[in-house]
Amino acid sequence: MSHRPVRKLLAVLAAATVTLGLTTGTASAHRVKTLGELARQHGRYFGSATDNPEFSDAAYLKILGSEFTSITPGNGMKWYATEPQQGVFDWTNGDQIVNFARRHHQLVRAHTLVWHSQLPDWLTTGTWTAEQLRAILKKHITTEVRHYRRKVYSWDVVNEAFNEDGTYRETLWYNTLGPGYIADALRWAHEADPHAKLYVNDYNIEGIGPKSDAYYDLVKSLKARHVPIDGVGVQGHLALQYGYPATLEANLRRFAGLRVDTAITELDIRMLLPADAGKLATQATWYADVTKACLAVRRCVGITIWDYTDKYSWIPGFFPGEGAALPYDENLQPKPAYDAIRDALSS
Numbered sequence: 001m002s003h004r005p006v007r008k009l010l011a012v013l014a015a016a017t018v019t020l021g022l023t024t025g026t027a028s029a030h031r032v033k034t035l036g037e038l039a040r041q042h043g044r045y046f047g048s049a050t051d052n053p054e055f056s057d058a059a060y061l062k063i064l065g066s067e068f069t070s071i072t073p074g075n076g077m078k079w080y081a082t083e084p085q086q087g088v089f090d091w092t093n094g095d096q097i098v099n100f101a102r103r104h105h106q107l108v109r110a111h112t113l114v115w116h117s118q119l120p121d122w123l124t125t126g127t128w129t130a131e132q133l134r135a136i137l138k139k140h141i142t143t144e145v146r147h148y149r150r151k152v153y154s155w156d157v158v159n160e161a162f163n164e165d166g167t168y169r170e171t172l173w174y175n176t177l178g179p180g181y182i183a184d185a186l187r188w189a190h191e192a193d194p195h196a197k198l199y200v201n202d203y204n205i206e207g208i209g210p211k212s213d214a215y216y217d218l219v220k221s222l223k224a225r226h227v228p229i230d231g232v233g234v235q236g237h238l239a240l241q242y243g244y245p246a247t248l249e250a251n252l253r254r255f256a257g258l259r260v261d262t263a264i265t266e267l268d269i270r271m272l273l274p275a276d277a278g279k280l281a282t283q284a285t286w287y288a289d290v291t292k293a294c295l296a297v298r299r300c301v302g303i304t305i306w307d308y309t310d311k312y313s314w315i316p317g318f319f320p321g322e323g324a325a326l327p328y329d330e331n332l333q334p335k336p337a338y339d340a341i342r343d344a345l346s347s
């Protein structure tokens, strides 16, 4: 489905929603528009990550299914989940999320094929020659991308390939295969689903700096060699205490100049706890500013928040003493950030 631009795909999905009566006649005219609907007016999606354990929470699912026009599995499509034993594939978690998205006429941003983290033990404890590892990587990519062929809008093909200083991160992939693993992965993914938009994705590349420069150079070189690359995913794990990335818009724009899409793929804005009205107000401004930066750049196709509620955020588990990072609180109530995003999408 995804050979069409995101603008057209969103229109097709919206038409399906109306045809199936999922929005109700007169009520819909007066109903407040969702984040997804507001973003669609700009030809963008507004999405959320989700995770399989959350599927037992009916109140959570109601908002997930109605407010957003795109879904990303936070963990369900990672290597440890999809190929837990060599050559044995398990689609249970990924399929649950893709099926939910289909029922709710949402795009799927699929995440992720090649990463150094959340790999199965058989892969990290084995000793592999370059030839063996290359075959393992090709088989994994080909099998997973084929399984989700025509069901997902895009793939984060390679995740977090660079260090902060712009040098290659020394992962299993880089150390064994050299930097060529990135182009290989993109080519194999393209062969397996020629319509999926293929991304590289990373954190701390919101602003212009050595790490985003490395992506700029990478994309330029991939394009020059006709390697299939469609987009750069800017994760957007921000923290109030580290300041707002003021060059975000300029950064998104320079990638558009390389003829690739961009997307904000894992947005959350954490703070030192406890939260207070002042911090929540600053957070709201930041959410609005990120939204406006994306809307200002034609090739920024959408925004995904890294789950939508503080109830299921990864932050408190990874950064003790920090949290309150998402637009809905732990009781699934909208925070000031939610209204700020709405305002930014409404103007």
Ligand code: 9MR
Binding pocket: 051, 074, 075, 117, 118, 159, 203, 235, 266, 314
């Ligand atoms: O949200 C994911 C969380 O549930 C996992 O425990 C964590 C393990 O590293 O990964 C989280 O998602 C990460 C994403 O896949 C890549 N970018 C950073 C995200 C936060 O760690």
